[in-house]
Amino acid sequence: MLRWVAPASLAVAGIIHDLSGPPDQSSHFAYQILAAYTLLMAALQLPYANSSKETGSWPQYLTSLYYAVTEYFMPSSLRNLPAPDDDTPLLGQTITQFTADNPSTRYLFLSRKFPRTPFIRFRVFFDAPVLLVTSLGAAKEVLLKECYAFKKPGWFFRGVAEISGVGLLFSEFDAHKAQRKLLQPCFSPPNLKKLLPVFREKAAELGDYADKLLGKDEKKVLEMYSLHTRATLVVIGLTALGMDLGSLEHETRFQEIYDQVFSPPGIGQLITFINSWVPLRWMPIKANRDFISAMDELKDMLRQAIRRRKAEVANHKEGVLMTKDLIGYMLEQDGADVAFTEDVILGHMLNIVGAGHETTASTLTWGAYELACRPDIQGELRREIRMVLDSETGTSYADIDRIPKLDNFVKEVLRMYPSVPAHPREAARDVVISGVVVPKGTNVMICPAVLNQLPEVWGDDGREFRPSRWEGMDANSQLALMTFFQGPRQCIGKNFAILEMKAILCEMISRFQFESPEGAPTYDNPSMFLRPRNGLRVVLRRLS
Secondary structure: OHHHHHHHHHHHHHHHHHHHOOOOHHHHHHHHHHHHHHHHHHHHOOOOOOOEOOOEOHHHHHHHHHHHHHHHOOOHHHHOOOOOOOOEOOOEOHHHHHOOOOOOHHHHHHHHHOOOOOEEEEEOHHHOEEEEEOOHHHHHHHHHHOHHHEEOOHHHHHHHHHHHOOOOOOOOHHHHHHHHHHHHHHHOHHHHHHHHHHHHHHHHHHHHHHHHHHOOOOEEEEEHHHHHHHHHHHHHHHHHHOOOOOOOOOOOHHHHHHHHHHOOOOHHHHHHHHOOOOOOOOOOOHHHHHHHHHHHHHHHHHHHHHHHHHHHHHOOOOOOOOOOOHHHHHHHHOOOOOOOOHHHHHHHHHHHHHHHHHHHHHHHHHHHHHHHHOHHHHHHHHHHHHHHHOOOOOOOHHHHHOOHHHHHHHHHHHHHOOOOOOEEEEEOOOEEEOOEEEOOOOEEEEOHHHHHOOHHHHHHHOOOOOHHHHOOOOOOOOOOOOOOOOHHHOOOOHHHHHHHHHHHHHHHHHHEEEEOOOOOOOEOOOOOOOOEOOOOEEEEEEOO
């Protein structure tokens, strides 16, 4: 009798699928029933009739049946896209992805295995299909032409928004357009010029602290990631909030709760990850209590900063704008046809603190690694930087922005080490991308590392670190760099982050020689950021 159950289930599911027309809830429900059946058979270890070594055992049969069914219910437009053949039932590429040496490795492998295609289809949790964008044409359509045909997936919102806040990051469609229009002036070149003295001052403090760590030694092994995370948190606090959030020499309360929220230990990381798909925050366990308490305290500290800055701005003489931080700028604009309420500002501040600090620290750390590996490039940079820094007129925004070799170096670090490995999107409606019909609800994955190394843009040496490739390239070209995205959803803090990195690199390269990294770096995986596991150590030598 059992031998007829599976074929009958498949037939019934097929009839439902055919009657329902295009993929919808009915066909999806039928597929779930059959998938549940195959898993039940496996769980009960029921043998399939007439199984033998020659004809195959029940697990082989059920696995084949399972994949036949999932392919059958795959939208026809996606069925013929290239796909890996090593999926794990119900988990797809998830295990392979999370056991790779870094979060981008699997995406890069697939893009090289299946070249010259707009998408590669792979599976994730519950065998949901995901389309990896693997061509420049498809990327431009997703990011530019059809940008607002996509939104952030619900699972991504559940997993990240509780930490980063909603703000600009998770606003969609018209709301995103309106919020970006309000925030754009905060990150304009005139406003960034006001922030340069803060960048330079804190970069000098980082150099002084590194010098203090060397003590009487000419050189010493230092862990660069922790130095950069503390330095960038201090910078974000002053430039975004107008307050000291941290210290280079000792951990502050803000740094402590920040780490509890963004880098929870062990079980906390697992809960944060699983919570995207299965709600776990309600569980009365210590990891959840610690997270919720830290998140509440973090928000309370940010609210206090907003209220204090609001009072300070109100005390300014009317018409005189003296602030040099982003929150002050928002408050100065509030009321001038702009609605920056406390809750709105809080959401944006969580975005900036969460996304703007970790990403910059990671990029600076990979920059330190490349400097240590390439003394020739480091020497060229130092000579060019010192020509600017030693000028009697001081260093201006224009000076730092026009150091060609530094500009090329920063872009190449960003190209090879995109700080956010993957950006998920979900089709908000049926949309055609590069001739492929992407049905509503389909997840699309954009991996900057894949797009930053495309042979169609960079040729055969796209995997190599070579800053000189940027010489003569149009800095405004949409093809140049995908780390910050392009189009309406491009990272609004792009110029802020680049200026901060340049200021810190100018200081550190002019004062220290980076040498001898301790072995090949290892990476956190899974992780939302491309950061070194257990830090990254290089030899820092004091220069005269």
